[in-house]
Amino acid sequence: MSSQALAPGSATLATTDVVLALRDIGKTYTSGELSVEALRSVSFDIRAGEYVAITGPSGSGKSTLMHILGCLDIPSTGAYLLAGDDVSMMDEAHLAHIRNRRIGFVFQRFHLMAQLSAARNVELPLVYANVPALERRERAVEALAQVGLRDRTEHRPGELSGGQQQRVAVARALVTEPDLILADEPTGNLDSVASADVLALLDEVNALGRTVVLITHEPDVAARAQRIIVVRDGYVADAGQNDQRDLQSTSSLKATKSWGPTL
Ligand SMILES: Nc1ncnc2c1ncn2[C@@H]1O[C@H](COP(=O)(O)OP(=O)(O)O)[C@@H](O)[C@H]1O
Numbered sequence: 287m288s289s290q291a292l293a294p295g296s297a298t299l300a301t302t303d304v305v306l307a308l309r310d311i312g313k314t315y316t317s318g319e320l321s322v323e324a325l326r327s328v329s330f331d332i333r334a335g336e337y338v339a340i341t342g343p344s345g346s347g348k349s350t351l352m353h354i355l356g357c358l359d360i361p362s363t364g365a366y367l368l369a370g371d372d373v374s375m376m377d378e379a380h381l382a383h384i385r386n387r388r389i390g391f392v393f394q395r396f397h398l399m400a401q402l403s404a405a406r407n408v409e410l411p412l413v414y415a416n417v418p419a420l421e422r423r424e425r426a427v428e429a430l431a432q433v434g435l436r437d438r439t440e441h442r443p444g445e446l447s448g449g450q451q452q453r454v455a456v457a458r459a460l461v462t463e464p465d466l467i468l469a470d471e472p473t474g475n476l477d478s479v480a481s482a483d484v485l486a487l488l489d490e491v492n493a494l495g496r497t498v499v500l501i502t503h504e505p506d507v508a509a510r511a512q513r514i515i516v517v518r519d520g521y522v523a524d525a526g527q528n529d530q531r532d533l534q535s536t537s538s539l540k541a542t543k544s545w546g547p548t549l
Pocket residue numbers: 315316317322323324342343344345346347348349350351
């Protein structure tokens with residue numbers, strides 16, 4: 287897919303390391319006479335290699351924002367550029383393609399296929415991307431090794447602990463080498479030990495150069511990120527600050543571009 291510049295400013299986006307740009311995003315849900323403005327004029331950038339938490343109270347618009355960032359839904363107004371492409375206007379087929387190639391999802395409930403082995407689960411995004419079987423297998427095993435599950439490739443989800451299942455989900459998110467890892471309450475279904483384990487893994491993923499966006503309502507989970515975006519009543523109440531570590535991760539991105547399963 288080509289990197290298209292849509293607005294005069296977006297040419298700059300394509301040449302800098304901004305991986306994700308939201309401009310005046312609004313989302314209104316309408317059912318019958320009722321309409322709810324879930325997001326109002328939300329704008330921020332996330333740069334390659336950042337680790338950002340999006341947090342806020344219940345009903346503030348986090349899930350709505352997550353759906354838009356993950357190309358699971360489109361905004362009512364505004365522009366969303368992911369790696370330079372405006373996804374605000376794309377049709378469902380196009381969005382599905384972007385979801386598959388550019389975003390690695392980690393969900394609260396893991397969303398693994400119970401009847402498939404860990405390796406088969408991790409292979410799935412590559413099946414949709416038409417990667418040949420042998421290469422798929424190799425990349426899935428490599429991704430599982432990256433998350434410390436080299437010796438669990440043939441286990442089914444039911445034979446793994448919650449923390450291990452979430453590790454499989456992280457491997458599945460990484461296997462396509464996406465622009466963005468989007469984790470939606472990834473520790474929500476885990477005990478404190480497994481939560482710490484998965485958060486440590488996300489730290490590692492970020493330290494190796496991946497851009498990570500973590501949606502959470504838990505302040506101590508949000509505190510793991512280097513930048514916290516606070517959403518309140520559909521607005522960004524605080525877009526957070528990029529600090530020094532951000533620059534370090536960006537340079538480690540350049541140094542470790544080939545990190546992850548071999549292409
Ligand atoms: N599908 C929907 N239809 C109508 N209103 C919705 C829908 N989804 C969310 N909302 C409303 O939008 C606002 C933001 O919701 P949401 O994004 O789920 O917040 P959060 O994830 O922070 O709890 C809330 O007022 C919610 O009731």
